[in-house]
Amino acid sequence: MTIASFAQVQAYQYKGEIIMIVITKPSITDERIAEIVAVIERNGGVQAHVSKGTDRTVIGIIGKAEPTLAEHLRQMKGVENVIKISKSYKLASRDFHPDDTVIDIKGVKIGGDNLVVMGGPCAVETPEQIDEIARLVKAAGGQVLRGGAFKPRTGPYSFQGVGVEGLVMMAEAGKKHGLLTITEVMTPEYVDVCAEYADILQVGTRNMQNFDLLRKLGTIQTPVLLKRGFSATYDEFLNAAEYILAGGNPNVMLCERGIRTFETYTRNTLDLAAIPVLQSLSHLPVISDPSHGTGRRELVEPMAKASVAAGANGLIIEMHTDPDNSMTGDGVQSLFPDQFAKLLKELEQLAPLLGKRFDTDKAPAEAFKEWKI
């Protein structure tokens, strides 16, 4: 390792760890919170992370504090409890942030009781293709246009995506039809350009533990949809999210997209239990991908509905106007536009029964006027 790259690795390192959290009384004032923070920070090298919930405020303590600090804080007026966090991930944990995280992107809310649907092709192919699919996603009531410009293909000879031009095509289609956009970013070098054109950056299953990429995504504020590695445990998944949060980007969504099991009938096994488990362990929104989760078109609709019933905050679904000729192999799992529209119509009826708000016209076209292209 060269001296320069060693220094870079050092600079990346997250300095410290949350060792405990302070839970305040519901009635606490902002002045009192500031006093508690001052006491915490009097311990040199210790930082306080204040997280304000609807009901109470939680203060995460990062760094190495005096052993007596917990006892001191416990005695302070306005403090209800001080607890040590023993999980390896901290900022992703619901202990640290008891309320659901709701990410607001140009008025579209992701998380909490809101249901969002992201739809579109596996890959952006041509301006006409993405424009027509965007029109159909919007018409069906979707809020986000998906499409890969950079494709992580298993084989090096397969179509790798149209690259930066695809980002431009997608941004134009999103702007024209009043949709947010999500696209995959595969390397740290491409994060800035992808963030310039897309509203949400997707980290694919194969990159869930690409730590350099995760660290880079921690340095920006663009929302990230982190897909679960196809053989990752919940703990590994949440630790991957922790890398982005620890870097300073709080806008992270988790995506269950199926895991590899002994079953070969389906492409992957969509782990529906992951949805409520992740929601109990973490405050981050959980999105389900029944397309990659099953790899079979006829299973997308039932698994989409099952995901919403299991509590998913959103769905990401592949839809194509000509799936038989899609440039990736994912045509077999892509819905036809009418199937996509029918599913969303049924979700509109299902969502309120499950305590979800599915606002199918939440992306006002005016919100997209200032879009940089």
Ligand code: PEP
């Ligand atoms: C995709 O969304 O097209 C994709 C490649 O997903 P995954 O990383 O889950 O395979």
Ligand code: MN
């Ligand atoms: Mn795909």
